[in-house]
Amino acid sequence: MSIIPNFDGDAVLDPRLLRAFVAIADSGSFTAAADRLHMTQSTMSQQIARLEEAIGRDLVDRAARPVRLTVTGERLLGHARRILALQSEALTLLAETSGTTSVRIGMPDDIATPEMARAFATFTRRHKEVRLDVTTGLRSDLTRRYRAGELDIVVLKEDTPSADAWASFAEPITWFSAEDAAGDLPDPVPLVTFPPGGLYRDAMFERLERERRRWYVAFTSASLRNVLMAVEAGLGLSLLPVDATRGWRLKSLPDFGPEPPVVASLYSWERNGIVGELAGEALDILKRHFDRQRG
Template identity: 70%
Template structure:
C-alpha cells in the first residue's frame, strides 16, 4: 500500500475519536515541553482551563495520570513518559499526512493513448516538459492498436488519442499522411514462393486488413507466418526473413529490411490526433503533441 494511503487511513481512524486524538496529544506534549500549563496554553493559543481539560480527557481515556501537577516545573509521570514518544510520532505522522494531502502534485489525471511507435523519445520529452510546468497533472499513457484505441476514445476512456486510419474523421484536431510500403528482409532477399508468408499484426490491426486486401486483389496465395501486436516484434520478424509485411516507411529506418519490388508502396494512411477539449490543459497538451507529429510527418 502506498504511504499516502496508509496515512489517510491513519487520519481517518483518528477522526473517529480515540484516546489518541491529536488535539489531546498535542496538549500533553506541549505541557511536557514547556513544563507549565500557562506557557503551553499560550503557545497553543488557548486558555489554561482548556488545555487542562484536554489533558484531563486524555488521562481519563488512558485511566492514569500523565502529568505530575504538584511538581515545579510540572513533569511527566511514569505512564506519561511511556506515552510521550508514541505521542510525538503520532503528531509527526499527522503533520506528514496533512502536508501530503495539501500537495496537489499528480492529483489530476490526463489520459492519453497512441500506437506504440508514436510514443517516441521526442513525444515523451513533451510529456515531461508539460508535467514540469503543471505539477498537478499526471499523464497516463496507453499504447495499443489504433482501432481499439479509437473505440475506447469514443467511449470516453481517453482525453487525447493519436490513431492511424484510412481517413480522418471530421472532428480531428490535426491529421498527417503516413507513407506505407511492403518490406522484406534485407538479408534473405525479397522473392517468396507461393503461398506468400506474411508477418502481421493481430486481427483488427489496420495494416493487417490492408495487407489482405492487396494480396486478394493480386490473386496470390498466402498464409500468416508470424503475428504480434508489437511493432518492434513485427520488424524483427521481417528482418529474420519470416515473411513480407506492410509497414510505415518511417519505422524502418535503421532496420535490416528493404522494400519489396513485388508490391512496393501503398496509398498512405493518416495519423490523426483527437481531443475532447480544444482549450485548457488538455488543449495545450494536444497542441504540443500535434507539433511533434507535424515535425515527424511533414518535416515542419
C-alpha cells in the same frame, strides 16, 4: 493501547489533546505550554483533563514543580510524538498537488517517439499537478477506449479520419521484406502482421487475395519493434509505414507497387485547459514529424 492500563479501546486519541500533552511534557508548565500553543491556561487544563478521562489514568502530576508526567504519561509520550508526526506527514502529503491530475493518452508505437517523450517531460515540469498515463497499442483498442472516454487524447492510424479529428496527416506505407531476401516472392507468401485490429493486417490480406496469391501468417506481434525485427530476420513480408523502417535492414517490394497512404489523426476531448494545451503540443510534434517525412 496495550501499554496503557485500563485504556478504553473505544476512546480516540484526539491529536489536539496530544499536542497539549506534549507541550506540557516539553515545557514542564501549564502556563508555558498554553503560551506555546496560543491558548489560555484554563483551556490547556481542560484538554489534559479530557485526555486523562479518555485514557482513564492521570497523565500529569499537577502538584510537582515543574509539572512532571506520571508513569502512564511517560508511557504515552513517545507514542504521542509519533502520532503527531504521522499526522503532520499525512497533512503535508495531502497538501502536495504533484501528480494529482491524470491526463490519459493513447498512441501507436511509432508515434511515441523520443521527441514526444521529451515534450511530455517538459509539460509535467511546467504542470507538476499532472500525471501522464500513456498507452501504446493497436488502432481498434485505442479507438474503443477513446470513444468510451477512457483516454483524453489519442493518435489513431486510420483509413479515413472522423469528423471530430483535430488534425490528420497522410503517412506513406509500402511492402517490405528482409534486405537479403530472395528476389522472387515465395509461394505461399509468409506474412508478419499485427494482431486482429491492427490497421495494416486486413489491408495485407485483401491485397494478396486481390492478386490471387496464396499466403499464411508466419509471425504476429502487437509491438511495432517486434514486427520490424521479424521482417528483418526473414520471417516474412509486411506492410509498414515507410518512416518506421528507417534504420532497419529492410527493402521495399516493387512487385506490389504503392499502397494508398493511411492517415494519422489526433483527437482530444478538450481544446482548452490542461488537456487542450497538451494536445496542442502533441499536434505540433506530429506536424514536425510528418513534415520531415515529406522532406
